[in-house]
Amino acid sequence: MAALVSQDDKSKDLESGVNASAAVLPTKNGRVAGKDQLSPFASVKLSVFLMCLMALTILIGAGVPQESQGGQEKVFEVFGNQTAEWLVRLGISDIYHSPWFLALTATLTLNMIVVSFQRVFPKLKLLKNSLPFFRGQDILKLPVHHCLTLAKADEQTALISDLSVRLTKMGYKVKAEGSKLKGEYGVVGRLAPSVTHVGLLTLLLGITITSWTGFTGFQPVLLDEKLNFSDSQHSKLWIGSLPKWQVRVDATRRENYPGGQAKQWFSNLSVVDDKGKVLHQGEISVNNPLTYESVDIYQSSWGLAKVAVSFNGHVRQLDLRPMGEKYACFLPLDQDTVLIMSLASEGKSLRVFAKRREWQAPKLISEIQSGKSIKLGDVDVVFEKAIPVTGLQYKRDPGLPITYLAFGIIMIGVLLAAVPHRHVWVAFEESRLYIGGTSRKAKVGFERSIENLVEKLKGSFTLQEQLDQGEQANV
């Protein structure tokens, strides 16, 4: 990606000051590459084109359900068989893993690296160059300029001194040479492209380290069972190995608001070795992970997995299915009858329904408190307990410190980009005060600030505005 402010201010800001720009552009000293010396990959137009292509690709990826998130069935559900088949065939339903996206990412990355080293970083050398003092005629060619006549010649020294103080108060770094002044404001703003590109390259490094040496995975774990990394769904690990230790779920619960909505999910975890020895313990909740040996374990989801019910003393664990905010299991009794057991949450009673084919809705037969029993015909049904499942997400990300550093650098870079870089020149020649300057950003604000400055000077000194030649002609 090219610079946020990739061209040095001097090159174009001073377009209207022909002599001035010729004086200040150090492009022929070999320190900054000319256009013919740049690689084709250093083209900013290419950067913009690739960014637009990338944006369009991601836009399509955001609009079309992705297989990696909702599964292929979601694509078929949304688009129907015919369209979905085409989307799958073209790779659009898994666009972030398509050769097209990978090639585009690689090209954009290459472009960013080349632009950084050929265009952005070399511009840092220009920071050392000090702009020259301008003559009155040069100042008149600047985008913003004023020419004022001083009636009392003896005010000259005081005027220059006063201007220097006022410009300093306005935040300019002012330098004086005889009856000339030059001021620079917001020089840190010029660092923005370099800082941002350093951040982007650092991010690239962090992501590369993570993708080669890190891993992520997910495993739903029942109460009292263990998370085993090698048996769970996890990303491919290129370098290194998965942990040998396991994570046991000692307790897990859901905390509700008074209205019954989920407020938080908690799991008490024990890190155990292959002999069962507890190495570490801790409680996790959403937004509060547990870290052991650089592996973070997150509370990702929560639910009720099974219900333990005994039928005439025979305990069975029945799988529960989420049904909106409740969970239910279905037991076919015969061809026409289904027994439905529904549970709202842990600690609530188990509601038992029957549904026959000819009935429009299930009929509530009974409610069983936890540990209690009911009689269904000849069968003694006891609600033993509900068994929760906690969704554990885990990852090891060795590149994370570098990635976080990159985030910080990028944020600083884009914040610096908001700082306008401005130059002001002043020259006093033959009873005339010339004042002018340039600003790439916030030009109107800059113009107003100079106008305000001139008005204040007019109030303090015997100054009178001179019209431009063009304006004189109009008059």
Place this chain on the structure above:
Amino acid sequence: MSDFQLYLTNTAGLSSVASFWVFVASNGTKRFNSIALKVANGVMLLGFIALTVAIITRGIEAQRFPLANLYESLLWFAWATMGGFLYLCRSYGIQQLGWLASLLAATMFLYGSWLPQSQHDISPLVPALVSYWRQIHVPPLIVSYAMFFLAGLSGLLNLWQSGRLRSLAFCVGTIIAASSAIGLGTFSKVDTQWLQLLFVASSVLGPFLAFRSLSVQDAAIEQSKAAKKNAEMYDDVGYRCVAIGFPLLTIGIITGGLWANHAWGSYWSWDPKESMALVTWLSYAAYIHLRIQRDLSAEKLSIVSVIGLLLTLLTYLGFNSLGFGGLHSYGKFK
């Protein structure tokens, strides 16, 4: 929601409507123009103060940071729009942006007021939102969206002042069509596929026709020096808005990544909403590069800023109202 908070929010909403009409009326009178503009600005300031207090009051009532659902985000958006305009007005002395900014704020108030009562009520947070990251991640994004909207509106004014009236008409038509799709997606039962088509087709066709029509220029406006000066100013204002919005969007995306990593162990998951935020980021990154390289004229950049506005609209409201899923479905209420 307490009566006091409702009263403050209504005051802010009515202020935005009132300031819109006063801004519009100020164009009808040369004699009272400056007084009317001062009144309009004053009313806008009143609304801004009322909304600031309303948001703080809501936070105190809810005993949490008051930015957790679509309604609350709309209040923040309107607040940022009003505050952004007042800042620009103070910095640039611009007035014509006032009626567009107040119209935008009023539209957001109206949109928010039509949401179901459950959105207005202070409701408990889902587990994923119980985090200090919420107040770090969301406000920069909402403020950046408001600044991008103001940049797009400045683009419209630039087209107007540069005499590109046909291009302006296409851009305005596109924004109306896209906004209608969002409105219908939120409040009606129209098939979302048709609305997606309306949004996408208008967003592609409108800017394309606007680009093609840039050669058509109103002769009277073209010769006006004042209009040319104003056009330059709106161009500068638009860039200023992007220069403020872009770092905020970057911070919002990055802090979102940090939060996701903290909560789920992954700072990027190609969720539709975060993908859209990246699309918006890329489009404004392209805008900034084009601007710095000066490859495009101010009028063309104005149309680019309108495209940015449409992408921001899609990111902020479109993905929830036009039937796209994802992890960021807290704004949904259907």
